[in-house]
Amino acid sequence: MRRCSCLASNWSALPTSRNHQIARAETSLLYQASSVLLQKATYKKTNKTWFSRTYKPKFGHWMVEKPDSASVDFGLTESNTAYLNEKSLVLPNSPLINQPMPRRGWKENGKRTVRSGVIGIKIGVVPQWTVTGKRILCTMLQVLDNHVINYVPPGDFARSAIFQPKFKNKGYGYCVVGAISASPLEFSEEYNQLFTKSGVLPKRKLTKFVVTEDAAIAPGTPLSAQHFRVGDYMDIQARTVEMGFQGVCTRWGMKGGRASHGVTKAHRRMGSMGGGGDKGGVWRGKKMPGHMGSAWTYHRSLQIVRINTKYNVIYLKGPNLPGPPRAYVRMMDSLLRPHLLARDANPPPMPTFYPEDAIPDSPENIYHESLFTYDDDFVSYENVDKDKLFLYSKPYILYGGCQDGRNHSYRRGI
Incomplete structure (x- = not known):
């Protein structure tokens, strides 16, 4: 880890001007440091026991468990870790290493132009x-x-x-x-x-x-x-x-069987999947349960x-x-x-x-020209009673107490 400990000093020795040579040097130094750390990283031992009551692996025992970043010990000090994180945030703002390609016109070659997405x-x-x-x-x-x-x-x-x-x-x-x-x-x-x-x-x-x-x-x-x-x-x-594994009703929208009257454990089944005779059997492409x-x-x-x-x-x-x-x-x-x-x-x-x-x-x-932009006033009121304006501006209006004496209270949305 000698190279990693002197990373900060090597980085500070670079010029302060940010041109494309400096950006390339910073990027190469960071990649070089990360490669050395990955080569010399030691994984922390865990106390998990395979196939025990307390821990069961998600996959089979023949598959290598990939450790997460929390279980990897790179041997860095707190100052080195903070410096690498600081430089990681600065590097995306670096200029282009190479000069931009010359800009060309639309359909310059006489063929249809396809741009990147x-x-x-x-x-x-x-x-x-x-x-x-x-x-x-x-x-x-x-x-x-x-x-x-x-x-x-x-x-x-x-x-x-x-x-x-x-x-x-x-x-x-x-x-x-x-x-x-x-x-x-x-x-x-x-x-x-x-x-x-x-x-x-x-x-x-x-x-x-x-x-x-x-x-x-x-x-x-x-x-x-x-x-x-x-x-x-x-x-x-x-x-x-x-969606995982789904049946035919969810996967293909089939109707299924009847709810009652003689139906037993076949309410959401697909029914017949093939007939007999010369063309009997299940045809290729038959809609059946599966991954969705x-x-x-x-x-x-x-x-x-x-x-x-x-x-x-x-x-x-x-x-x-x-x-x-x-x-x-x-x-x-x-x-x-x-x-x-x-x-x-x-x-x-x-x-x-x-x-x-x-x-x-x-x-x-x-x-777009068809959208309303909310920049200008779009509703104006002239000679309107403030009490009525407050009443009709509520999200719901409660009606009740009709003239015939009956109470017809209900909610109506605006």
Whole structure:
């Protein structure tokens, strides 16, 4: 641990100016320190006894139990641990190691341009109102700490293992995008080496987006919610909610058996699953009980009605996005033909939104023209009795004491 103890002194010897050489030196030092710590880490012994009454393993005895960060002893002092945590928070603000790629125009090669997407986190569903007073439900997705980790050109992509025949002769490469930075001490040395090219901290989530050559983005470039525009349409991909093992009534919506009159232990069964004869037996694809949920699915043609530029939150029209709250969502431009033609007429930022594209004194919230913005007064009262105004402004009104003497008290919502 001699190298780790002198890490603070080596770091303080660097110049104070923050250019791309300093950022690369800080990143390499942090990765070097984390690799040495991982190699020399000693795991604390636990008093758990396998297959005893007090402790039973979650998996079989043949599987190696992965220790958590709390049970790993790196041999660091409190000052070294505090210094590493401090530098971990500073590194994401470092500039690009390499110069940005030259910006190219939309459909510069004469072919359809495919931009990179971003990784969003599903926050929840909130209502919004249009200028006509219609209530619509919108799903909030936050683009949190997104960076481009790597770009693979079309030549290298064609020789990779993930290349598919449908990408042949179309000039497609791919960008690796990561979200949510974390400390290098939480990952292995091999995983940390994936981020040396971009000069950013390791990410908790990585994904690939197929892009054309004119939409390539340099590694280390940050991505924000302004990668898209209000009014654009996007396609999202995410995993559905995990439901576990379910029967046919829940999984496929079958009716099941009768509730009574001769039915015994077959109220929610599927019934016959195959007949006899030459075509007898259970056919392939028969709907039966099994695992439900946690499957990748697409939702296409979702309109962006609002963008919060301060917190990078995108409001999508529709409450039925797949996945539970805090789930990862892949967000990309819509591939439906009407939206492709609309982007040709009004191209989006290429290849992404850069700080120099920002409009001075732009508002924090950007609304669609059909949404009500709450900026101006929308209700005015003239010559109205204050008592009646207070009465009719309550959420519920209690009616009772009719003229005929009968008491017809009930609650009515406004």
